[in-house]
Each structure stands twice: as structure tokens, then as C-alpha cells.
Amino acid sequence: MRFLVTMVARSALVLIMLLLASSAALACFCITPEVHEGFERARAVFQGEVLEIIPPRNTDKDAPFIDRAYTFRFKVERTWKGSFFNETADVYALMGECFSLPWLVKGEKYLVYADPILGSTKSTDVMINVCNRTSSMSATRTEFRLVGPSSDRSIESEIRALNGLLTMPPSSKSRPDPFRWMN
Numbered sequence: 001m002r003f004l005v006t007m008v009a010r011s012a013l014v015l016i017m018l019l020l021a022s023s024a025a026l027a028c029f030c031i032t033p034e035v036h037e038g039f040e041r042a043r044a045v046f047q048g049e050v051l052e053i054i055p056p057r058n059t060d061k062d063a064p065f066i067d068r069a070y071t072f073r074f075k076v077e078r079t080w081k082g083s084f085f086n087e088t089a090d091v092y093a094l095m096g097e098c099f100s101l102p103w104l105v106k107g108e109k110y111l112v113y114a115d116p117i118l119g120s121t122k123s124t125d126v127m128i129n130v131c132n133r134t135s136s137m138s139a140t141r142t143e144f145r146l147v148g149p150s151s152d153r154s155i156e157s158e159i160r161a162l163n164g165l166l167t168m169p170p171s172s173k174s175r176p177d178p179f180r181w182m183n
Helices: 002-026 035-041 155-167
Strands: 044-054 070-081 088-093 109-116
Touching: 035 109, 035 155, 044 088, 070 109, 070 155, 088 109, 109 155
Parallel strands: none
Antiparallel strands: 044 070, 044 109, 070 088
């Protein structure tokens, strides 16, 4: 009987720990949108190289987003959306938090889907996080691929999909088939 009570107590403890751990893990869960959805949601979509990483101006959790975010300055090489960027683009990202991307690396190239910053009135205030399609263009950054396109897609096929989105005739209500351009 004592053995049974001990087993039940241990099982209950393990179950409680799993429930606590799963709620913390689910709090940071998001689904990466398909190419056309990511494109529609983004304020800017471009290919670029990280020129500079500027640390946050403020580390206080209550500071405005732009003040506590890192600024990633990109050399813009190709643009699909957001022609307000000239040769460089500043993109904001929180690092080391729930929806943070793995660290971007100076000198590496990325396909960037930059979303608008809620509450900002400037069209150039854009951000990236793990919930958009931003991904490394370098095959050596395999850990970044975990948050980028899935294994059945490549950066090359994603770029073909973006090019396909731009050549589609405009339509008032129809939405593109996300799988049409994948192969």
C-alpha cells in the first residue's frame, strides 16, 4: 500500500510539472503564415544583408517597444514590398524573449518579412519575430531554418512564390492558392 501511495504521489508531481511546463511552452507558440499571408501582413518584404546590430536604448520591460528592441540595419538587395526603404532598412526585434528569433548575424543575408509595429505612425517602423517568415538565406545557419521555411520548402522556392504573387492580376476578393507556386 505504501508503494502505491508513493507511486501516485510521484505521478501527480510529474503531471503537475508537465502541466506547468506545457503552459509556459504554449505561451510562446505561433504558426508561421503561408507565403501569401506573410506577404499580405508584412509592411515590407526584402532580401538583405545585416550591416549593423544596434543594442536597445533602454532595457526596462515597461519601455516602449522601439526603445527596448535591437535595431538590425540591413543593406537592401531586393524588394518585393515596402519601397520606402532606399539602400538600407532598420528593422526592430526583441531578443532573448518569448517570440524572439535566433540571433541574426552581421554579414549574413536574410529574407525579411517585416511587420508593422502596432501603435507606430511611421511607415518605416517595422519588426521581425519568430511568428513571421523571416529566415536566413545561408545554408550554414541550420538553427535558423527551424523558424524559417519548413523542410519541404527552400528559400529559392519562397522567392519564386513571392515573384508569383507580384505577377498575379489584382483581384478584389480572391486569394492566391499558397501551394500553386511551391513546385
